[in-house]
Amino acid sequence: MPHGDLAQLSAALGGLGAAAMLLSRSRAQVLAGLGLTAIAEGGLAAALIPGRDLKLLVSPPLHLVALVLGLLLVSAGAAAFVRYPVVVPIALLAAAPFRISVSIGAQKAYLLLPLYVVLAAAMLGLIVRALRGPEARQLPPLLAVPAAAFVLLAGVSLTWTRDLRQGTIELLFFLFPFSALVIAVVWTPFRPWHPRALAATLVALAGLFSAVALFQRLTHGHLLAGDVERANAYTTYFRVTSLFKDPSIFGRHVVIAIAVLLVAVWLGRIGFWVGTALIAFLWAGLFFSYSQSSFVALFAVGVAISYALGGTALRRVLMVGAAVCVLAGAAFVAATAVNDSARQATSGRTRLARVTWVVFTNHPLVGVGIGGQPQASRDEAKTKLSAKRDRSHTTPLTVAAELGLVGLVVYLALLAGATRLLFLLTRVNRALGLGAAAVFLTLLVHSLFYAGFFEDPIVWGVIALAAWALLAAPQRSPAPRDTQVVEPATRDRRPERTPAELQHQAPLAD
Structure with a gap:
């Protein structure tokens, strides 16, 4: 530059x-x-x-x-x-x-x-x-302090980054604009219809993406990603990308919509058969993406939602089933690695984790600067590949390599603050809090296997949503805490309590 x-x-x-x-x-x-x-x-x-x-x-x-x-x-x-x-x-x-x-x-x-x-x-x-x-x-402050610290650290780290151009791109197009996005959301007057409108928009977008994906699968063409189109010519299956350049990005957008629909079905905010039909349609498009990271995120959020809203018996079944699935997955990867390699079994993610870890161990305190991990991995791990192909697909490792232990602590503080905000929101507005938490969990799990956590505006949008709704909560009647088990397609029709009634209610324990 x-x-x-x-x-x-x-x-x-x-x-x-x-x-x-x-x-x-x-x-x-x-x-x-x-x-x-x-x-x-x-x-x-x-x-x-x-x-x-x-x-x-x-x-x-x-x-x-x-x-x-x-x-x-x-x-x-x-x-x-x-x-x-x-x-x-x-x-x-x-x-x-x-x-x-x-x-x-x-x-x-x-x-x-x-x-x-x-x-x-x-x-x-x-x-x-x-x-x-x-x-x-x-x-x-739970959100403001760690978010401000992370963005400030990322900005200052451009002074020591290994890749000045990529670091500039990260700040110019993602971190700085998305900080403004948080302010734009929080300064908006909150209305009771906002959660429904946001959910409907999210599901409508996912429906559009799945429809395009199914059209691509039927026609075996019209892909926007040239590399995926070329790869399809040498495989026995056909991957779709919908309106995106990468199947995993498409899958991420569909999974967050499915997560919202699962919460809505469990809480009875949408009819069981209508919700099931919408989920089935979205799943049909998602299936042909063959995105491992999206499938893992869907499994994780599906189990989490059912565990949070299900009864004791269902929770036991989920725990056993989840353990079996994890063990079966690990056994499959191990068996595949016998004939091929761990790199092939995990679609190259083990190699990316290894070359990223090398950078972190060499620069443990403040890392190699924002955007510098791919170039540093190429130089220090001697991969002999282009820097673009050495980009980490695991967000915590990326943060550790680029911003060091200091950045990792700030990153964890931001996750902890966002989690606490979502928990508080769930106590005030159960449906909105659970829906937002499901979206955040989906994006978090997905980021463990695919890059782009802080580059996704929906990540910043969902934590801004939690802060926005909590700031509006004093003007609205908080919903009482509900400890009952909620079954699918049932509606909680109890009237909201008035502020006078709430004043006589004992404080809720964390």
Whole structure:
């Protein structure tokens, strides 16, 4: 990169701005943090993209017209969000999965462009609303402190990263924008219909992805991933990718929708047969992805939901069944490794874990910097492969290699804070809390076998949802704690207690 110093300075500035937003206690602090982050984003973009390519944004008249239309679209969206701020989380979720191929001169990438457009409009709308004087929303410290520490550490680590370009990409397109996403969600007025709208949006998106996947399976074509299409020519099975470049990303989006539907069926929020039909349709599309990480995540979240909501007998069956499945899986991998190798049996994940562990042991304190693990693995483990093929598929190992023990502690603190928030949300709103917890668990388990945990906007969205709903809880009547076993397709029709009744209720123990 020709402007490495600019990138490092912008990264540190962006880390401070994002941390200020997440820790803010007033409108002034939010606006200041947002301003610093916006300046940092501009600096990172200027450092990443060569000047000759940046000129292509305005030099041909057609490009200039497209840029102006894009700015008008963002402005129109901002005006709409100022008038109707309650739709911001729905719009962000609807745009979150989609990537579009973008080319600027020699620069080519698949970017979350729809999400960036919606997020930019949402932040402009937030600025207008903040200047008009709405009450500031303060994130719970359980989330704000570790999230701010992680983003700040990642930003500062660009000063010692092994791969300045990849680290810049991580900050520019993921960590800094998604910190703003958390603020955009939390500053939205909460309405009782939001959980249903979010769930419906999530399931509708997964339904679209599964329909496209089944069409690809029937036609044996129309894939967006050239490498998967070439691999299909040499296998006895046909993998689908739906609207994504990777089957595992497709599978991740489908599994989180299935998790939400499972919670809804158990709690009787949707009819049993309707829920079963939707799950079956989503599963049909998911099956042809042949994504091991998605299947493991689905198994884990299915067992967790049934254990949490089932009776004693079902819990015993689940414990035994889960143990049998784990042992059978381990035996299968061991048996496969006899004829092939552990690397082939785990689709190369053992090799990736090994080369990532080498980097961590060589740099245990603060790692090799954000985005630096693949290049460091290539250099230090002497893999003789491209750095892209050495990218870790295990998020805790990636964090340990890139940010060291310091980053690993912050990462674990963030997970602990998010888990605690989801637990508190479950006590206030059982259905919403369990649904959000199911999504978070799915993404967490998936990240143990596939990269992209912090690069997934839904990860940041679901923890923002927990904070958002908890901040709104004092204005709503909390639901009483329910310790009864819930059977599928049954509805809890007990009326909510009034605030006066709740004042006489004994405090709930953790």
